Amino acid sequence: MSIDGLFPNLTDDNADQLERFGGLLKSVWPLKGKHRDQLKYDIRDMSRSLTNERSTRRKEYMTDDKFLSPYLYYFLPWNLLRMSRLFSGLELDIPEDGHVADLGTGPLTTVLALWMSRPHLRERRLNFTCLDIAPKTMQAGLKLFRALAGEDSPWRIKTVKAAFTDHLRERADLLLVANALNELDWSGRTARPQAEKLATHLAGCAKDTGRILIIETGVRLTGRIIAEMRAQMLVKGFKPIAPCPHTGECPMPALGQGPWCHFNFLSKGAPEWLESVSKEASLEKDNVTLNFLYLSQNGAQEWGAVRAVSEPFKLHGDKGQYACSDRGLTLLQYAQGVRPLFPGQSFAPDWPQNPKTDLKSKAVILPYKGEGKK
Secondary structure, eight states: OOEEOSSOOOOHHHHHHHHHHHHHHHHHSOOOTHHHHHHHHHHHHHHHHHTTTGGGSOTTGGGSHHHHHHIIIIIHHHHHHHHHHHHTTSOOOOOTTEEEEEETOTTTHHHHHHHHHOGGGTTSOEEEEEEESOHHHHHHHHHHHHHHHOTTOSEEEEEEEOOTTSOOSSOEEEEEEESOGGGSOOOGGGHHHHHHHHHHHHHHHEEEEEEEEEEEOOSHHHHHHHHHHHHHHHHTTOEEEESOSSSSOOSOBOOTTSOBOOEEEEOTTOOHHHHHHHHHTTOOOSEEEEEEEEEESSOOOOOOOEEEOSOOEEETTEEEEEEEETTEEEEEEEOTTBOOOOTTOEEOOOOOSSOOBOTTTOOEEEEEOOSSBO
């Protein structure tokens, strides 16, 4: 059985770059005395503002100096880790002199992660346009990139003070929108018109041969956002490359209490300095999560694949796992002793002639015999 997977483990080089990044931070954005002592409290405060208190948070919070240090020392490197895992599992071959646009770039998070995770692109002439409403945050990211890649890097980066919905002068070979859409209002009846408007904007920002990559943080709200954006991007003629193995209706749209599309994986490879900062702030992580949508006008060739999405769980004494297929929500039912798939892995299924339906989730049941023992 052929198995294909997203989110491969970090390469040694990628792990080394993340470890090295701690020293670059201290050089580019040094914290002294009381500011270093205060960091753990600032990280906790910012974490609350991004979760429990998000309804009272100002939209322009990243223009506030008090948020920048905790973001750079905690949230940025964790994002670099999760994006490195994502980028290394996707086909991201940008042509020489290609244009990459990063909407809502923050401290150039996706640019940094791309350089860390895709070494074959480091010597390629690439043009980046990075948009954000916080110039100071972008400048901090630009300094970090220069420290990481060197002043002689062939990557040419232009930062523009603008909202990610503003006009882009040059259409992109690769359009990146990371951790930005959740900043908008997706409540109630605003979700569908919001997605329609954004899909029109993103489709207009990408070349006809271009690709669009939307990344979010992996909570139920962003699962709903991704599902809405997927539906509207299909209307605009863009089809999924990943993670969706089909172009049918999304079976995990984060409506109600059912399973929703996101991927969770262990934080293996996190640098020691980041684990130390996280422990100081009492915000340690043993896993990270995200959801994403990667699209182009051609999409991926459909071959009837089934992709594992959830983590495995106990099911009738054995194990089960929610997956996505062209038959809709799918429940993988593992035979005893069979090793479950990792979230993000896909395979060519051997469907029973008359598959059963799970009474609880209404998912179609697919017995999985696997290829090895635990």
